[in-house]
Amino acid sequence: MDRLTALPRTSEMAGAALKQADLVSTLPASAHISLVTSLGGVRALEKDWLALETDSQGTTTVFQTYEWASTWCKIYCAGETGSSIHIITGYDQNRLVFLWPLMLTRRVGLNVLCWLTEPFGQYGDVLCAKGQNAQMWVGQALAFIRRLKGIDVLRLRHVRDDSAIAASAGKILVNAHLDERAPYLDLTQFATEADYENRYTGTQRKRRKKIRKHLEELGEVSFTRLPLGTLSDKAIVDAMSEKNKWLAERGRINQIMACPFHSEFLKALARGKQRSIEMVVTELRAGDRAVSWEISFRFGGTHFAYITSHANDLTDLSPGRLHFDLSQRACLADGMKSFDLMVPYDAHKESWSSACMPTQDYYLPLSRKGLVAGKLYLSYIRPKLRAIYYRLPQSLLRYINPLRRNAEG
Incomplete structure (x- = not known):
């Protein structure tokens, strides 16, 4: 030092x-x-x-x-x-x-x-x-x-x-x-997955079923936590590429996503010793095609949803909504206490959170x-x-x- x-x-x-x-x-x-x-x-x-x-x-x-x-x-x-x-x-x-x-x-x-x-x-x-x-x-x-x-x-x-x-x-x-506000979901309020399911309104359940039905037209829907290494490396690159396409169509600039070394940083984290933090890369597939991804980190009982992304040409099918649901269920099953959607606050994060930290x-x-x-x-x-x-x-x-x-x- x-x-x-x-x-x-x-x-x-x-x-x-x-x-x-x-x-x-x-x-x-x-x-x-x-x-x-x-x-x-x-x-x-x-x-x-x-x-x-x-x-x-x-x-x-x-x-x-x-x-x-x-x-x-x-x-x-x-x-x-x-x-x-x-x-x-x-x-x-x-x-x-x-x-x-x-x-x-x-x-x-x-x-x-x-x-x-x-x-x-x-x-x-x-x-x-x-x-x-x-x-x-x-x-x-x-x-x-x-x-x-x-x-x-x-x-x-x-x-x-x-x-x-x-x-x-x-x-x-x-x-x-x-x-600014950082939305999060308090997972401790759900004793079981059934309790988590009960948080949804009838309209929200119908929408989730509709999303799954449309995705199933492309093939069987599967949600997988990828092993860190070759598979997670590919998912990181694909997720960032599709996220940048989505941002470009909306005329938005994201300094983090635009950085050419960002994927190398995430790959290095994935291949690190993972002593105090746990990196989690999940992928939602419809048949042979990956349709959405989440790159996250767990520390101290909190799941930090760092990057969420979906295939840009499937935006209208909203695969990210189904991915969020499955990710939060996985966190609950793994004993996480909180699911942090982080800054910035966006309207689409409301249905996945229970409160916001200013x-x-x-x-x-x-x-x-x-x-x-x-x-x-x-x-x-x-x-x-x-x-x-x-x-x-x-x-x-x-x-x-x-x-x-x-x-x-």
Whole structure:
């Protein structure tokens, strides 16, 4: 790991943004904070990070696990064009008790500190060991960040309301007012599969039977969890290809799905050691043809539905609806407690969820440029642009998005 023994002076602007009064206490003499900035440093954290996952406070998600983060770093943090790893670690009596996975990126002339693996990681949070003062560690980590040179703004997207970072620093960070909701289904309310079946209305049951009937015209319908390896690799490629076709027809841009290395990242996860997370790739077939897929991860009793996709030419048959039903039944049978459909909230997710977890975007300016960008763009312009974008008709989006791709490329 890379430990900073001497820190540069705090900038005047950062000091104004985060007052010392906001820090509840100082670190005990037995504790220290370090910064990890290399792949070697990430690998050195493996044992301690895995231990912290099982001993962490709150609702740690799959996106804060060592397996997820280290695999992503191998793909995206190599070479001069890769993201700069900035993982803040906290030790007490030489035991890792706090971890804040971040990375430094360059965006529109600004140096932005954001969640490690963004935008692939759908939620961001810190890990803090049970029995530790999370607010103290977050406060001291923020003071540590203020002393790092060359950072304009700390930007944290998709912070769940039930996260440790929201509870510890929600009043210190600036809310960007980009409210979002993450729908999920509480599986603990169903004692049996019959109880799950009873959640459907008569109309919903008829629709599901109709979908199956139309698919059976193509051949026998089967739902399979694929073994990780050659078969899952093909499913990952097919699922992403069909998802991109679906997005293109609707004039939408998805930064994650458009990434050329995304499939390699998922394949690497599938072929990893799978110590703390469980990758699940399922496929729905009608006869000899695959008609839909789900690429998911399980951690801490929650099933995270990371990518759902279907054959684009079969959109009108809605194979994804049947796939969701069969996937949730499989989760119930496997003892999962929650089925997380994640951000963003979409109307089609309503029938597959029982509640939503609010998420917020936060930022903290660390320079004068960061202050201007935060107030003008993050808090004002971006929320308005996002609202307008999602109201635009598909015909206009199909015209705008190629221009946007060229501008960003």
